[in-house]
Amino acid sequence: MFESINANICKKNEFTPDEIEYFNTILQYKEVPKKTLLLQEGEICNFEAYILKGCIRKYYINENGFEVIIQFAIEDWWISDIASFHEKKPSKLFIETLEDCQLLILTPETKEMLLQKVPKFERIFRLLIQRNLSAMQNRLIDTIAKSAQEKYLEFIKLYPTIPQRVAQHHIASYLGISAEFLSKVRTKLAKQ
């Protein structure tokens, strides 16, 4: 059960077997059926979830009821509302499973214990956030500077497996374009 997460976390073998062992005992295994809300607006996010199996989306609904997908997460990704999790503030986001999921969960308490016992993990988590930030920055740039077609092509290049797993209108919402227009972009691309 822990192979993939250990391989991911400990790529550079910075940890002793004992430390990894402790890390694994602290993770909570959880199965969740599809279409489950793991987090709703107003709740405090009490988990960071590593996805062993399944697919999840994180999204925001603005004051006009307009929905924006912030992130898709599949196997070997983490998902959480970091701001809400760390600062124990009510979240503005929704997190929903799109498929049946198998998860490994950290809670604020277990994460705290882990960091106390093995402070080296601070670095690991900082790297995760940093990569997140980079990805978010690139996405912002593309959102601003690219056409709908370019954004779509970029998306399928970056996440080739996701289009087969999630509804097209969700991808449109992620790209910041309407579902209808994405459909038109796709038919245009197919004709070429």
Add this chain to the structure above:
Amino acid sequence: MFESINANICKKNEFTPDEIEYFNTILQYKEVPKKTLLLQEGEICNFEAYILKGCIRKYYINENGFEVIIQFAIEDWWISDIASFHEKKPSKLFIETLEDCQLLILTPETKEMLLQKVPKFERIFRLLIQRNLSAMQNRLIDTIAKSAQEKYLEFIKLYPTIPQRVAQHHIASYLGISAEFLSKVRTKLAKQ
């Protein structure tokens, strides 16, 4: 010279006077005239700069020569290309002073020393990145879900002092709209 940075970093008094003292000795003071490029595409970013005085922009130029401003930074903000700084990878960004600046600088070496000597700083920097990530997320949402006028109003609400300091076309570039259209939005708002 160190009052503001110390107040910012050590809000919750988590540090001993010695630790703060060490932190301060490690910071390098630097003055930079306006319109200086602190970082160019292709270079490895070797600084994290805390702004004592002045105003800086960070931006990206895409393959069509289209410019997107990622961040404005003024007094008491940090600016850097974190990805490039930490992973020693060539940056894709430009960082330019818009006014004469007074900076306090961390280099990869001094930051490493600081973290070695006072590991508690890991937490501080993680919080900084986290806040950055939150801000970036909010901005992405606004970029996707709001009209030009809403984005502009949001911007001046969030950063009321910046419009007086930077050129309007820079704000347009930050908001992801054309300079001409921002001008039209503003005249429309002024008439109301």
Add this chain to the structure above:
DNA sequence: CCTATGCATTGAACTAGGACAAGAAATGAT
């Protein structure tokens, strides 16, 4: 096997915002 529900496609009419151009206003260097 049938039917309800959600999903994707297509078309027509509309609009927010872009591109271009030209003038006005501000800023700065000499």
Add this chain to the structure above:
DNA sequence: ATCATTTCTTGTCCTAGTTCAATGCATAGG
């Protein structure tokens, strides 16, 4: 003070993308 450069404004025309509505297509549940 003057000229040059940059910045801001305004108008016209244009287009990428939206909205709405209709239709066909799957899929899941009884």
